[in-house]
């Protein structure tokens with residue numbers, strides 16, 4: 004707008020409010036519409052596909068304008084938020100009827116991608132997390148809040164841990180400190196919506212104070228997070244942000260939990276991606292969650308995702324879940340009953356959050372009532388079962404009987420969505436309400452009586468009594484009967500075929516009826532507000548119920564997969580052996596064409612004579628499937644599910660690392676091989692003796708000799724690592740690596756068998772002991788329809804290369820390979836400080852740095868090492 008121009012009072016108010024929310028799109032309530040202006044209007048018209056108009060603005064030039072009716076907010080808001088916009092909703096804070104001049108307005112909510120209660124923005128089965136990251140000197144902090152459920156958690160740790168958690172929680176928005184932009188950008192890719200906050204917010208004292216204020220406690224000791232300095236700082240920023248975005252009613256955020264690094268299996272960020280736990284890597288692919296998730300409640304769906312990315316390490320906890328699944332598998336009738344009742348439990352977790360935020364509508368409160376009704380029978384059924392584990396689960400359900408009774412008594416069965424629509428409260432709850440209702444209804448009856456009486460008196464058979472907003476109740480007489488209209492009727496309107504009249508008597512009753520209806524609505528709203536307050540007392544118990552129901556739902560979902568897919572209960576042990584008989588890939592087996600069975604395979608790994616298995620075999624033989632299914636079976640077992648195998652004995656695993664071949668989708672222009680090596684290095688630096696490593700075609704992104712050499716030395720390193728004899732499956736095309744089995748006790752060769760019949764390859768998909776002689780690559784090329792001359796020539800070249808003399812020399816060279824037992828100082832290699840320095844170095848973009856920046860960075864790296872001394 005031109006400077007110095009004279010604004011209308013409305014635009015003056017608009018501009019003042021707009022200035023308070025920079026970066027947000029402002030929806031400005033004017034009468035029955037939400038309006039947007041200027042830049043916002045241009046964006047809104049594009050995103051929402053609504054008309055963009057221009058209008059005069061006082062003596063200023065024209066401004067753009069786009070708006071929509073206020074009742075369409077639920078439909079339009081999600082579209083703006085999903086398009087990545089922060090939306091400030093500015094409402095009228097006074098009743099326009101009672102105000103002279105301009106109505107007071109203010110922002111009542113700032114909706115951001117990470118903060119929403121709106122059912123249209125939220126996905127039922129997915130948590131909507133707001134994340135917050137703080138980079139400290141001695142560690143980093145992260146926290147996650149789902150405003151729609153009240154779940155709030157925090158962790159402190161090394162950067163890799165924070166990265167893994169971000170990958171697992173997949174927040175819709177991440178907050179970080181404005182002065183830490185560089186660290187943030189170096190550590191996280193740009194796939195997340197972010198928002199930066201000022202530096203003063205990120206202090207321990209501020210965060211601590213904010214948290215104890217929110218939880219109404221004296222300290223954070225009870226939450227077990229007292230020492231998580233950086234975590235507390237990050238969580239404090241979240242609470243600040245809630246305030247800043249006008250989220251004041253947050254009673255449902257009543258605790259915070261620590262994400263304990265020691266409790267869950269460490270899945271490096273490549274593992275979650277490579278194993279396709281939550282999302283497929285390629286469009287059209289199927290992730291594991293799709294096979295495992297048979298949950299029936301939104302809470303169950305959300306918890307299942309969490310269980311999937313946070314598998315347990317504690318044997319007791321794992322075995323407890325297995326025992327529940329087993330009981331539900333054994334008692335199929337109980338399983339059916341429970342699943343039937345779960346369907347009646349709405350999203351009580353989000354409903355009770357809406358109670359806390361004062362945003363629940365009457366219909367939603369009836370849903371809560373119905374859910375409470377269904378909780379009782381679930382509890383009873385499980386308590387009556389002979390299984391102690393299921394009884395323990397049932398015990399965690401609190402049927403909140405008093406609340407249920409109250410809701411049952413007060414709330415109408417078919418209460419509407421909007422409070423002002425009325426008809427929310429039952430008859431018999433409030434005497435005044437009943438009386439007013441009687442007046443309202445009998446008043447209407449009385450109108451009928453008047454009509455009949457007047458019909459008779461005047462002899463106008465078509466006499467009607469109707470209502471309109473302009474002059475209230477009126478009598479309508481068609482033109483044909485005009486002559487019969489009594490004198491005392493007052494004419495109000497003439498239509499083409501009829502005349503409309505009012506009478507003294509009609510006016511008296513109108514006032515009575517309308518007055519009653521208005522009062523009725525006021526009383527109903529007051530009772531409804533009281534009911535919400537009463538319900539708010541139950542936030543804690545219902546949150547607990549939500550968790551209990553979610554757990555039952557997940558366990559029953561595991562039982563469902565076990566029954567339909569023939570999974571078995573894994574035997575969990577403290578040993579370090581992994582012994583899987585007849586293992587299958589849970590996703591691939593569901594996708595094979597009918598009649599094509601999935602071929603099961605056995606895998607035995609320990610940290611003694613079979614620590615590393617080198618798997619060779621032609622392309623398409625099934626090497627990758629075998630690697631992945633082994634990790635998936637372990638993870639499924641540790642999340643509490645049954646597994647696709649005929650038998651599985653699992654010495655629990657603490658970390659899973661996966662490095663799957665050089666993929667073609669280059670990210671950020673780094674060479675594929677570089678990515679591969681960075682990822683592999685991160686594995687080497689984080690090993691433990693309970694780790695499971697999957698390496699699929701490591702080294703294939705470079706020349707054969709480089710590739711073989713790197714693969715070779717990685718295998719040697721893994722084998723000779725003194726502290727961490729990590730169990731490893733190594734799939735490779737380099738059969739040269741088979742030589743290693745002769746030199747090292749813990750390395751064994753296997754191959755995925757194929758049969759050659761009439762020059763054609765038949766995939767048997769069976770894992771068998773021993774290496775393989777050649778790689779059948781040319782056969783696969785032939786299968787793929789490669790032109791015959793190319794195949795023939797390739798065979799010719801191969802024959803030459805495999806010429807006996809060449810082969811003999813290669814064999815000699817491999818046998819004469821200098822031996823190396825990696826007797827280096829392994830401490831250094833696993834030192835986290837060094838690893839951090841290395842990671843920082845790798846992430847540097849030297850070409851984009853000025854000499855001064857380079858020097859500063861060098862100094863920072865030096866400081867990091869100095870801390871160690």
Ligand SMILES: Nc1ncnc2c1ncn2[C@@H]1O[C@H](COP(=O)(O)OP(=O)(O)OP(=O)(O)O)[C@@H](O)[C@H]1O
Pocket residue numbers: 591595600601602603620621622623624625626627628629768
């Ligand atoms: N055990 C099995 N039973 C039946 N089909 C299988 C089995 N294992 C793999 N397959 C099928 O074979 C296909 C190829 O398997 P996979 O990708 O594991 O081969 P690979 O040996 O890793 O090949 P490449 O070396 O080309 O990566 C799979 O997509 C699947 O359809």
